[in-house]
Amino acid sequence: MINIKDIAKLAGVSYSTVSKALNGSSLVKPATKSKILEIAEKYGYQKNLLATQLVSGRSRLVGFVVDNVRNPIFAHMANDLHLELQNHDYHMLLAISPDGVELLNQLRVEGIIIWGDLIHSDPDFLKRFHDLNVPGFILGTDEVLRIPHILIDRKACIHEAVRYLIAHGHRKIGFVGGSQEIKVNAFREAISEMGLETSEDWLIPADSTWEGGYRVIRDYAFHKESPTAFIGLNNLITKGVLRALLERGFSVPADISLVGYDNLPELKNAEVPLTTVGPSLEEMVSKSVSLLQTLIERPGNALPVVLKPALVERASVGPRR
Amino acid sequence: MINIKDIAKLAGVSYSTVSKALNGSSLVKPATKSKILEIAEKYGYQKNLLATQLVSGRSRLVGFVVDNVRNPIFAHMANDLHLELQNHDYHMLLAISPDGVELLNQLRVEGIIIWGDLIHSDPDFLKRFHDLNVPGFILGTDEVLRIPHILIDRKACIHEAVRYLIAHGHRKIGFVGGSQEIKVNAFREAISEMGLETSEDWLIPADSTWEGGYRVIRDYAFHKESPTAFIGLNNLITKGVLRALLERGFSVPADISLVGYDNLPELKNAEVPLTTVGPSLEEMVSKSVSLLQTLIERPGNALPVVLKPALVERASVGPRR
DNA sequence: ACTATCATTAACAACGTTGTTACCGCTGTA
DNA sequence: TACAGCGGTAACAACGTTGTTAATGATAGT
Structure with missing residues (x-):
């Protein structure tokens, strides 16, 4: 591969001149x-x-670290972030692994965006990142951290979902999924705050996958005291739940309503277009890029960012039967 | 950020000693x-x-260039490639844009894997890549190229799908999708080779998206001479087709059979578990990694690789009604 | 004609590493 | 006593750039 010294020889000038010429210097x-x-x-x-x-x-390189690009929500974010960063004249490099943080740092990217789930990949992941001392932040955390981050008010999102279901007349609401404490607790809290009936049966732990949501509902013992509405912990679980519900002969939303977490556009293509809560993806992207820019250009001036709930109404919620 | 010279000062040795120590030299x-x-x-x-x-x-850095990580098939490949490369002690960096090729090359990654669809992003993309002269190949092309590549025998895949449907008694077979000439032509060819009935109505152009497949079937004028089976051009179209079929009250596969292109595991979670053709994803990944290794270690010794069809039987194909 | 000015180019140090070579001081041997 | 051999470390060039400073030659002002 040819370099500026080779070009210099070919052109009969010094390599510093080549460097200048290539950079459009007027000298x-x-x-x-x-x-x-x-x-x-x-x-x-x-x-x-x-x-x-x-x-x-x-x-002008920025890294985005995720730990699994197959979750459609990651993929969506990656794509949109890429586009938005491009508008700001940055190139985005994606690394699929917690170690991506170190790797990208060693490559001396100017900033790193870390998908919030990675925090849980390693008990001292946050310390690892903090010690790197590189401009960057955690995208999507539940609690205030000592490092820059964008906080998603998941608690408020869940509350919003519960409120929405209540507004549709539901009193018995179930929750499917167990991996994210904050959402589960927010659910419990919302239920009790709003004075709804409750039962431990209505809090259904499930793996955070399609299969997770599908299996627990497929095997769920429905009876007259069962929930008339469910909230799914994320887009995958929710799709699994929907499938199981339909397979068991329930009509959604006529018999049972469903609201999913994660505002993923393609959820409109589910068997029943899904009503969802979660932060706005556009907002996540735009806030991410501006936070990153601040972090790079005026380190120390980064304000905490909080993403409020957004609810997108589609067709999976109806009045209580 | 501290460097070896700083460490050298701190330790009271020369920086070259630090370099050696850090690299575990026995000197x-x-x-x-x-x-x-x-x-x-x-x-x-x-x-x-x-x-x-x-x-x-x-x-020990390898680049993977795609132009859209939201297609689940890309995402799947990215994830699996990452894992497999990791086993071979390589780190994978993902770039989402045709320009990723130049970017990664400028970063002097040791090899580049290019998702085949990118060929169409720019009429002289292949030349651009070829001129870079960097170890790397096109993953998933239809035709033999002058640069290293992994050829997917899409023609054979489509033939396989047709043969499979015939074996189930189907005589009237439709094809949904229009963007990939080779598949469309392969379909035409297979139909005529195998002496099946044909009608231009059965070749239904559609965008390569869920919506594309959905819309054309939603609006399709079915009558007694309509196909008893369809082949979908890719995973997205096929899912759209399935939904439209079900919405229109057809039972799959009792009334109409469906085989999709793209061997994506999650298609087992479609409303009707989808029978699919396409190369084996595992094979794509393992062949990719070994080709890359050859390209890096013994440039010039790269043999062409051809991926044969694999058919995974699930539940979307049944005997002709 | 003599110098100050300017445009153009060359030279060189730096960035943070690696790898090769040179050096130093010690031990053991002749 | 002289010196080969060796473990340990230092010195230094190199990688391909950028940016700063120095050098060169031509032009213009006096």
Whole structure:
């Protein structure tokens, strides 16, 4: 692969001149510049970002670390973040692993966005990240941290879902999923705050996967005291729940209502278009990019960001039967 | 951020000694080594991969370039490739954009895997990639190229699907989707080769999205001469088709059979578990990694790879009604 | 003609590593 | 006593850039 020294030789100038020409400096004579540019083009010169970055310290590179790109919500975020960062003249590199944090840091990206779930991948993940001392933040946490983050008010989201179901006349509400304490607790709290009936049977633990949601509802012992509405912990569980409900002959929402967590557009294509709560994805993306920019350009000036609930009404919630 | 020179000062040795110690060289006295290691640990030393790579030329970094991570098939591949590369001691960086090729090359990754669809993003994408002269290949192409690639025998896959439907007694077979010439042509060819009835109505163009498949079938004019089975061009279309079919009151597979292209495991969770054709994803991943390894370690020795069809039987195909 | 000015280019240090070579002081051997 | 051998460490060049400073030659002002 050709480098500026090779080009310099070819053009009969010094390599520093080549560097300037390639960067469009006005310090080099137009004729020389175009000659250099021509040679660079001809030989397919590709600058070595490593060297550039090493000396200049800038790369316009941003890392996004997730631990599984197969969850559609991750994939969605990755795609939209990429687009938005591109608008801001940043390139996004995606790493699929908690170790991506160290990797991207070693690559000296200018900033790192970390998908909140990673916090749980390793008890001292936060410390690891904090010690790196690199501009970046956790996208999607439940609690206030000592490092920059975007807080999703999941508690408020769940409350919103409960409120919405109540407004539709529901009194017996179930919750499917168990992995995220905050959501489960928020659910419990909302139920008791709003003075609803409750039963431990209505809090149904499930793996955070399609199968998780599907199985528990497929096997659930329905009777006349069972919930008339469910809330699903995330998009996967919710889709599994919906399937199981339909398979068991319930009509949604005529017999049973369902609201899912995660505002994923494609949930409109579920068997029954799903009504969902969760932060607005657009807001997550735009807030992420501006927070990152602040972090990079004026470190120390990063304000905490909180994402409020958004509810998108589709067709999976109806009046209590 | 601390570097080896800082550590050297702290430890009272030369920076080259620090470098050796950090790399576990046996040329440095155990006592010195542990002292250095301790300091490095204490100050959270993180090597600068840029510098390392610049001088040593090695990074154990591999790039994967896609143009949209939201298609579940991409996401699946990205995830599995990541895992498999990790087993081979490579880190994978994902870039979501045709320009990712140049970007990753400028970062001097050791190899690049390019998702085949990108070929169509730009008429001279292949030339761009070829001129880079970096170890890498196109994953998933229809035709033999002059650059390394893994060829998916899509034609054979479609033939396989048709054969399978015939074996179940179907004579009138439809095809939904229009964007990939090769599949459409393969379908036409298979139909005529196997002496089946045909009608232009049975070849139903559709966007390569869920909505694409859904809409065309929702609006399709069914009558007694309509297909008794459909093939969907990809996983998204197929799911859309299935939904439309069910909504229109057809039973799948009792009334109409359906086979989808793309061997995506989660298609077992469709309303009717979908029977699919396509290359085996596991094979795609393992062949990708070994091809990449060959390309990196013994450039010039790369053999062309062809992926044969695999059919996974689930529940969306039954005997002709 | 003599210098100040300017445009253009060259030279060189730096960025943070690695790898090679050179050096130093010690031990053991002749 | 001289010196080969060796463990340990230091010195230094190199990787491909950028940015700063120095050098060069031409032009213009006096």
